Amino acid sequence: MLAKQACRLINKTNPLVTNSMKARYYADTDFLDAGLGANPSFMWRSIMAAQGVVKQNCRRKIGDGRSTRVWQIPWLPCCDNGFPTTVPHEELKDILVHNLMTEDQKAWDVDVLNDLFNDRDRALIQQIPIPSRSRPDPWYWPLDDKGVFTAPRRVEFLNTFATELWKKIGLQDIIPGDESVTVLQILLNAFRTNNRDKRALVGLFCWGIWFRRNTWVWDKRSISVFGVQSMAMQLLQDWRRNQEQNEDSDHRNQRARTSRWCKPQEGWIKVNIDAACHHQLEFIGMGCVARDDSGRFLRARSERMQGGMSPREAEAWSFRAALSWMKLWKTQR
Structure with missing residues (x-):
């Protein structure tokens, strides 16, 4: 091009x-x-x-x-x-x-x-x-019968280096023996007949071949078949890891969307508590909020205590502080 x-x-x-x-x-x-x-x-x-x-x-x-x-x-x-x-x-x-x-x-x-x-x-x-x-x-252009420039269709994709690379990763089956088949047709066929992981592998190795070419043109530095293979496989692993993280994030977001505050039974008051640990400043904080059976806000409280605790200990301290607060409030439900 x-x-x-x-x-x-x-x-x-x-x-x-x-x-x-x-x-x-x-x-x-x-x-x-x-x-x-x-x-x-x-x-x-x-x-x-x-x-x-x-x-x-x-x-x-x-x-x-x-x-x-x-x-x-x-x-x-x-x-x-x-x-x-x-x-x-x-x-x-x-x-x-x-x-x-x-x-x-x-x-x-x-x-x-x-x-x-x-x-x-x-x-x-x-x-x-x-x-x-x-x-x-x-x-x-003397290499063309009509004298018109035509880019070599399979040179960069199917040169000696690239052919060795495709064989090394077991993808030599995507390269047909018919010389009239263009690179675009080869790639379209590879993407249509393979699963997602193999399609990703084909795309990454095409990028690796192109990256090797640019490295030689601009830096005069050659990358071996093993180097291109290692680079592409590392990118594939990173891509898979990112896909898994995105799926986990989607599940977490789904759970977050389905987790909602529930009303207490009629005549009862519900108190929600939470705690935070600040290890660098060496203090912990807690907060609690009380709502009735219709979800109406009643009152809230926050408290801070100097010292270091684990998250589990901080939650226990918050629960104890909330109980003491409710006791002062003199409510039985």
Whole structure:
């Protein structure tokens, strides 16, 4: 996907975005020769990570040759290396492909080619047809039959490292042998045919592969298969633990919602008590509230005592204090 965005920049698919990026990051050059700059954004860093892939695999299709520099842009029809391998003369480093054509722009100037290029470069140049009508030099993707950039569908997901990882955790069955199946289809099938834990495992290992890729791009640090596996399994355990805690919390909240104050029998008074222990300040506090059989508030009391107690002892002291308070109140029920 990053390489596709880079191809859109060099093809000027969106002129507004392309001109904005060019003005900000590569005003005096083109994308293939651009650098990160002094203060690059995260988006620009990400696109620049794919610059090498684009530079290695894309090619310039020759039209009038007026926008293609001979030694700075890949334009030769060779999948391995689109740049000329001939060492240029110092004064000829910035010449354009246009300068290699005859005056009528309908053929290659053989004398110029013989003077400037080695056998390999000369043979490749002469394979390039010159269009009958003058037109700009577009970019194309030689790995695709239509010349349009297509991201490798299974490279990152099914490369050697990833395949070894899937086999190590016993998920090699999710990878079909049919090369026409896309990564999206593989993942959809894995999520449809597996239980929740296995779906979580697939998602976490995909994240682990992507994290390993970013660690190498930004920090030049490689993570082993065991490292990715350990990291993903730890995340899975944390996720399961969090799910269990959420379920316990839901049960507690349900119990809390169903636990309600109940009225006493007719003619009786109900007293609720509670206690709190403050170990750092070394004191305990208690509180009690009295309500009648209709739930009407009657009176309340709180008390504080210096000293340290366990929670059980504090509750017992609170119960005793409430009984003494009720005794002073002179009620029998």
